[in-house]
Amino acid sequence: MKIFADTADIQQIKKFLDMGAIDGVTTNPTLLAKQAVDPAEQVEKIVKLVPGPVSVEVISTDYEGIVGEGKRIAELGDNAVVKAPMTQNGLRAVKALSHEGIKTNVTLVFSPSQSLLAAKAGATYVSPFIGRLDDIGQDGMSVVRQSLEIFRNNSLGTQLLVASIRHPLHVIESAKLGAHAATVPPDVIDKMFNHPLTETGLKRFLDDWELLGKKLGSSIAPYRN
Ligand code: G3P
Numbered sequence: 001m002k003i004f005a006d007t008a009d010i011q012q013i014k015k016f017l018d019m020g021a022i023d024g025v026t027t028n029p030t031l032l033a034k035q036a037v038d039p040a041e042q043v044e045k046i047v048k049l050v051p052g053p054v055s056v057e058v059i060s061t062d063y064e065g066i067v068g069e070g071k072r073i074a075e076l077g078d079n080a081v082v083k084a085p086m087t088q089n090g091l092r093a094v095k096a097l098s099h100e101g102i103k104t105n106v107t108l109v110f111s112p113s114q115s116l117l118a119a120k121a122g123a124t125y126v127s128p129f130i131g132r133l134d135d136i137g138q139d140g141m142s143v144v145r146q147s148l149e150i151f152r153n154n155s156l157g158t159q160l161l162v163a164s165i166r167h168p169l170h171v172i173e174s175a176k177l178g179a180h181a182a183t184v185p186p187d188v189i190d191k192m193f194n195h196p197l198t199e200t201g202l203k204r205f206l207d208d209w210e211l212l213g214k215k216l217g218s219s220i221a222p223y224r225n
Contacts (some may be wrong), residue, residue, distance in 0.1 A: 001174065001175040001178075001179055001180065001182060002023040002024065002052075002180065002181035002182075003021060003022050003023055003171070003181070003182060003183075003184055003189070004022060004023060004024040004026050004052075004055075004161070004181055004182070004183040004184070005022045005024075005025050005026075005183070005184065005185075005186060005189065006023065006025075006026050006152060006163065006165070006183040006184055006185045006186075007026075007027075007031055007185060007186050008027045008031040008032045008034065008035050008039075008042055008043075008046065009034075009164070009186065010042070010045060010046065010049065012186040013025055013046060013049060013050065014049070014188055015049055015186075016186070017049070017050065021189060022052075022189070023052045023053075023181070024050060024052035024053040024054060024055075024079075024181070025046055025050050025052075025053075025054045025055070026054075026055040026083070026105070026127075026161070026163065026183040027043065027046065027054070027056055027083075028054060028055075028057045028083065028107070029057055029058065029059065030178070043056050043076065044076060047076045047079060047080050048077070049080045050079065051079065052079060053079050053080075053081045053103065053125075054077075054079055054080055054081060055081040055082075055083040055105045055107075055125070055183075056073045056076070056080055056081070056082065056083060057068060057083035057084075057107065058073070058082065058083065058084055058085075058093075061085065061087065061089060061090075062069070062089055062091055063089045063092050066084050066089060066090060066093035066105065067093045067096050067097060069082075069105060070082035070084065070093060070097045070102060070104070071097070071100075071102070071197070074097070074102040074103075078188075080103070081103040081104065081105045081124060081125065082094075082097055082102055082104050082105070083104075083105045083106075083107050083127075084097075084101065084104060084105070084106060084107070085106075085107055085108050086106050086107065086108045086109050086110075086114050086117075086118060088216065090106065091106070091117060091118060091121040091123075091143055092121075093108060094106060094118070094121045094122060094123050095121045095122055096125070097121070098121070098122035098123065098198060100111060103124040103125075104122070104123050104124050104125070105123065105124060105125040105126075105127055105161060106118035106121070106123045106125070106126050106127065107125075107127045107129075107163070108129060108146075109126055109127055109128045109129065109143070110128065110132070110143065112143055112146035112147050114126075114148055114158075115128060115146075115147035115150060115151075115155075115158075115160070116147075116150050116154075118158065119150075119151060119154075119156040119157075119158035120156070122158075123158050124158065124159065125158065125159050125160075125161040125180075125181070126143055126145045126147065126158050126159075126160055126161065127161045127162075127163040128140070128147060128160070128162060128163065128164075129163050129164035130143065130162060130163070130165065130170060131164035131165060131166040131170065132164045134166065140164070141170070141173050141174075141177075144160065144162055144173075144174055144177055144179055145177055147160055148160055148177055148178055159180035159181060160179045160180050160181070161179075161180065161181040161182070161183060162174040162179045162181070162182040162183070163182075163183050165182055165183065165184050165185065165188055166188070167188060167191070168188060168191050168192045170182070170186065170188075171184055184217065
C-alpha cells in the first residue's frame with residue numbers, strides 16, 4: 001500500500017520523503033489554508049518537490065469550472081492529480097479529464113455507491129473519508145472493504161485511497177484489506193514510527209555501553225570518526 005502525506009506543510013513533506021516513508025501527497029483547501037501562504041505557490045513547490053502523485057483540489061463546483069481548473073492543475077507536472085468533489089458535476093468533469101489522460105482523485109466519498117460511480121467515471125483514485133464516518137458513529141472501514149470488493153469483482157482499475165485517517169490502526173486495517181493507498185496526516189505518520197519498547201530498548205543499549213566504558217576507564221566509540 002502506498003502512503004501519501006495528507007498535508008501542505010513542506011517541512012513535514014521533506015522530513016517524510018527523506019525517511020522514505022511517503023510515496024506522494026494530498027492537499028485540500030483546508031490544509032492549504034492552514035499554511036497561510038499563497039496557495040498556488042505552495043502547490044507548485046510541493047508538486048516540484050515530490051516525485052510521486054500530488055493531489056490538488058479544484059475550488060469550482062460547476063462542470064466548466066472544474067474542467068478548466070483541472071487542466072491548469074494538470075499542467076503543473078506529470079505527477080499532479082486533479083481532486084474533484086463527489087458531485088454530478090464533479091464526476092462529469094472527471095470523465096472528461098480522464099479522457100484527456102489527466103489523473104483524477106474523487107474526494108468526499110462516504111459510501112460504496114459513490115465509490116462505484118466515481119470508478120465508472122474513470123477516476124484514478126477514489127477517496128473515502130473514513131474518520132469523518134467514524135466521527136458520526138458509522139463504520140468508515142466498511143466503506144473501504146465494500147469499495148475494494150466492488151472494484152475487484154468488477155475489474156475496475158480505480159485505486160482506493162483511504163482518507164480522513166485518525167490513527168495508525170486506520171492505516172494498518174487499510175493495508176490489511178489491500179487498499180491501494182492511504183493518505184495520512186503527519187502526526188499519525190509520526191505515531192507509526194513510535195513504540196515505547198523501541199525507546200526503552202535503545203536507552204538500555206546506550207546505558208550498558210556507557211557502563212562498559214566506565215569499567216574500562218574510558219569512553220568507547222570504536223566506529224565513530
Ligand atoms: O485529504 C483530506 C481528508 O483526509 C480529510 O481528513 O481529517 O479533515 O477528516 P479530515
